[in-house]
Amino acid sequence: MSAAMQCDYFDRGVCGTCTLMGTPYDVQLASKIAHARTLLAFWPDAVWLPPMQSRQSGFRNKAKMVVGGTAESPTLGILDATQHGVDLTLCGILSPGLRAAFAPIAAFISRARITPYDVPTRRGELKHVLLTQSPDGELVLRFVLRSTEPLGRIRKHLLGLLADLPNLSVVTANLLPEHKAVLEGDEEIALAGDETLAMRLGDLVLHLRPASFFQTNTDIAMGLYAQAREWIDEVGARSVWDLYCGVGGFALHVAAPGRLVHGVEVSAPAVESARLSAVEAGLSGVTFEVGDATALDAGDTPDAIIVNPPRRGLGDRLCATLEASGAPTIVYSSCNATTLARDIAAMPSYAPQRIRLFDMFPQTDHYEVMVLLSRRSTSNYT
Numbered sequence: 001m002s003a004a005m006q007c008d009y010f011d012r013g014v015c016g017t018c019t020l021m022g023t024p025y026d027v028q029l030a031s032k033i034a035h036a037r038t039l040l041a042f043w044p045d046a047v048w049l050p051p052m053q054s055r056q057s058g059f060r061n062k063a064k065m066v067v068g069g070t071a072e073s074p075t076l077g078i079l080d081a082t083q084h085g086v087d088l089t090l091c092g093i094l095s096p097g098l099r100a101a102f103a104p105i106a107a108f109i110s111r112a113r114i115t116p117y118d119v120p121t122r123r124g125e126l127k128h129v130l131l132t133q134s135p136d137g138e139l140v141l142r143f144v145l146r147s148t149e150p151l152g153r154i155r156k157h158l159l160g161l162l163a164d165l166p167n168l169s170v171v172t173a174n175l176l177p178e179h180k181a182v183l184e185g186d187e188e189i190a191l192a193g194d195e196t197l198a199m200r201l202g203d204l205v206l207h208l209r210p211a212s213f214f215q216t217n218t219d220i221a222m223g224l225y226a227q228a229r230e231w232i233d234e235v236g237a238r239s240v241w242d243l244y245c246g247v248g249g250f251a252l253h254v255a256a257p258g259r260l261v262h263g264v265e266v267s268a269p270a271v272e273s274a275r276l277s278a279v280e281a282g283l284s285g286v287t288f289e290v291g292d293a294t295a296l297d298a299g300d301t302p303d304a305i306i307v308n309p310p311r312r313g314l315g316d317r318l319c320a321t322l323e324a325s326g327a328p329t330i331v332y333s334s335c336n337a338t339t340l341a342r343d344i345a346a347m348p349s350y351a352p353q354r355i356r357l358f359d360m361f362p363q364t365d366h367y368e369v370m371v372l373l374s375r376r377s378t379s380n381y382t
């Protein structure tokens with residue numbers, strides 16, 4: 001049996017986010033595989049590939065810290081049952097680079113006198129600190145604020161923070177005026193640095209704007225993209241759609257000479273980033289469009305369709321479109337095996353051939369699972 005990770009916050013009962021903390025890693029993995037196998041039991045002929053395992057600690061590239069306490073002594077972490085701040089800056093699942101940035105950020109909050117937002121009284125300004133680290137160690141820092149009130153002081157003291165954290169490449173303020181339990185608002189104000197964070201994944205650089213989605217475990221994201229590439233190459237697809245493409249992770253990785261790839265994503269900034277990454281990589285056969293994947297009209301059906309929706313899955317409408325599309329291959333990557341199983345059942349013309357679990361979220365019972373689906377009447381088209 002493999003060793004279990006230990007966490008003081010979990011042991012003291014102050015944080016229960018990692019529900020499997022203290023469970024040996026191989027036990028965690030076995031229970032995730034059993035969970036996925038149960039949900040996908042309706043397709044017993046599919047071949048299960050060995051899971052992609054993760055590092056147990058330091059694997060998260062993104063920290064979403066609720067700010068509490070006072071401007072003099074802020075806490076970065078979560079809120080307790082009484083809605084007061086609990087500091088989690090030593091959280092072991094975060095990458096070391098994220099953890100190292102918290103002390104300079106807390107000192108900056110004090111210097112710039114940014115009062116943490118107090119949920120019970122609805123007073124104060126700073127709600128969350130959102131921090132993302134690239135594989136090269138560069139950081140994006142976003143202050144989620146109730147209003148623009150602290151912006152002058154933030155700007156005044158920013159040079160000091162940039163000196164303390166030379167790897168800060170993007171700093172923004174995000175405005176969330178409403179009193180509601182969401183992470184961020186719609187308005188993003190650039191404060192310092194570049195427009196995007198360069199996420200270097202092997203030979204490819206994916207550009208990430210502050211509010212765009214990126215898979216939280218970079219090693220596992222690279223594994224997902226490599227697996228999709230392998231399957232798309234194997235079936236010899238000459239045209240590929242990447243639905244829910246985000247900043248283009250799948251699309252850019254499956255790009256190849258003689259293959260047309262088209263990504264669809266609802267977020268315009270993510271599409272801008274994806275286009276920039278394609279141009280920089282010299283990938284002329286890759287295009288992206290801003291659009292609602294669920295409203296797609298499967299006119300010119302491609303050889304293969306990659307889908308990577310949010311937890312809610314594809315839904316009835318897109319399943320019906322894909323079912324009628326005639327595309328020989330679908331690669332479905334999902335962070336929710338329940339909606340994945342529901343969606344596959346809604347596309348009876350497709351049979352799962354191969355399934356692989358990717359342990360994107362160690363220490364929790366969440367995981368990513370990717371399925372290669374083939375249209376039943378079609379075996380190959382190369």
Ligand SMILES: C[S@@+](CC[C@H](N)C(=O)[O-])C[C@H]1O[C@@H](n2cnc3c(N)ncnc32)[C@H](O)[C@@H]1O
Pocket residue numbers: 213214215243244245246247248249250264265266267270291292293294308309310
């Ligand atoms: C799980 S993420 C996948 C992103 C990308 N495939 C990747 O690997 O980074 C889901 C993405 O779907 C986008 N999205 C959500 N609803 C959508 C819709 N109806 N149509 C198109 N994109 C959508 C989100 O903005 C997000 O970028």
